Amino acid sequence: MLSTRLSFALDKGILSVPEDGRTCVFGACGSDDLSGLGAVQVVQGMRPEVDALLARDVDVVTAPTGDFSAALVVLPRSKVQARDLIAQAAALVGAGQVWIDGQKTDGADSIIRDLRKRTVVDPVIAKAHGKLFGIQGADLSDWRAAPIRLDNGMVTVPGVFSADEVDRGSALLAAHLGAIKGVVVDLGAGWGYLAAELSRNPEITALHLVEADHDALNCARQNVTDPRAQFHWADATTFALQGGVDHVVMNPPFHTGRAADPALGRAFIVAAARLLKPAGQMWMVANRHLPYEAALAERFVKTTDLSADAAFKVIHAERPRRKSL
Ligand SMILES: C[S@@+](CC[C@H](N)C(=O)[O-])C[C@H]1O[C@@H](n2cnc3c(N)ncnc32)[C@H](O)[C@@H]1O
Numbered sequence: 001m002l003s004t005r006l007s008f009a010l011d012k013g014i015l016s017v018p019e020d021g022r023t024c025v026f027g028a029c030g031s032d033d034l035s036g037l038g039a040v041q042v043v044q045g046m047r048p049e050v051d052a053l054l055a056r057d058v059d060v061v062t063a064p065t066g067d068f069s070a071a072l073v074v075l076p077r078s079k080v081q082a083r084d085l086i087a088q089a090a091a092l093v094g095a096g097q098v099w100i101d102g103q104k105t106d107g108a109d110s111i112i113r114d115l116r117k118r119t120v121v122d123p124v125i126a127k128a129h130g131k132l133f134g135i136q137g138a139d140l141s142d143w144r145a146a147p148i149r150l151d152n153g154m155v156t157v158p159g160v161f162s163a164d165e166v167d168r169g170s171a172l173l174a175a176h177l178g179a180i181k182g183v184v185v186d187l188g189a190g191w192g193y194l195a196a197e198l199s200r201n202p203e204i205t206a207l208h209l210v211e212a213d214h215d216a217l218n219c220a221r222q223n224v225t226d227p228r229a230q231f232h233w234a235d236a237t238t239f240a241l242q243g244g245v246d247h248v249v250m251n252p253p254f255h256t257g258r259a260a261d262p263a264l265g266r267a268f269i270v271a272a273a274r275l276l277k278p279a280g281q282m283w284m285v286a287n288r289h290l291p292y293e294a295a296l297a298e299r300f301v302k303t304t305d306l307s308a309d310a311a312f313k314v315i316h317a318e319r320p321r322r323k324s325l
Pocket residue numbers: 048161162167170187188189190191192193194210211212213216234235236237250251252253254
């Protein structure tokens with residue numbers, strides 16, 4: 001959708017590429033066509049998107065480097081994070097143009113309303129269930145977001161999973177992890193809640209936190225200071241580790257962007273089975289309605305639902321199968 005609005009704006013000459021200088025693009029995905037923008041640097045923290053952009057030889061970083069003439073912000077799901085990125089972009093380009101793109105479902109209209117209280121928003125291109133709009137020379141420094149300090153003392157930032165509180169499913173899973181020992185992998189570790197709980201267990205010899213979201217992993221580094229913890233900015237579905245793993249714990253993601261995507265959770269189940277030793281075990285929480293049973297049966301000989309909770313299932317899976325049936 002970004003590509004549709006962007007190519008329309010470029011074709012019609014509504015958006016022009018700076019003659020010299022680069023455009024900083026916050027949040028573009030691996031599949032976005034940025035070819036009409038000239039020299040770009042993409043700021044992206046989700047590892048699978050970073051890998052896809054790198055595969056296309058795009059300059060991609062987790063924080064912008066150098067000078068820019070213009071910026072483009074692709075709206076994320078969190079409004080606080082969206083405002084933070086727009087403020088960053090505005091500060092980065094000074095008097096240059098900042099373009100903002102998002103679907104209606106990403107809150108594009110609400111951001112336009114907020115911006116109009118502060119500055120001129122012009123032009124506004126409405127197309128393909130979203131909007132691409134421009135601002136210039138606005139001081140939005142008060143939109144920069146601060147880290148969030150939770151009641152349990154842990155730190156998160158806007159935009160990461162369950163930024164404002166411990167996820168109820170994760171808390172339920174944590175209550176079932178008392179007996180695990182040895183080498184443990186936390187797949188999709190987020191800001192480190194499960195790993196922090198596990199680090200109280202002296203029987204654990206190594207604790208690997210695998211997380212795709214760079215911001216979340218940075219929070220986890222602050223929240224889990226145990227020397228047994230190792231941090232991996234990686235795509236869990238392709239993550240590999242030397243030597244076998246005794247336990248995998250996970251609360252797998254079930255969205256890609258805004259769309260529900262149980263295929264991602266199923267790919268986590270496949271990855272867990274691949275990482276485990278033959279006697280290894282997987283512990284997973286998921287919303288009860290998510291269809292993981294076939295993937296579990298294909299990858300594990302035995303699975304047990306440990307929870308009587310109406311909203312969540314806590315799955316204990318044993319005897320991973322090396323290959324599908
Ligand atoms: C449901 S959240 C659970 C987070 C954390 N374990 C907790 O309990 O609070 C799933 C996590 O998986 C991460 N994630 C999504 N896709 C991923 C991928 N391909 N590889 C690794 N992590 C991923 C998300 O960023 C998110 O932090």
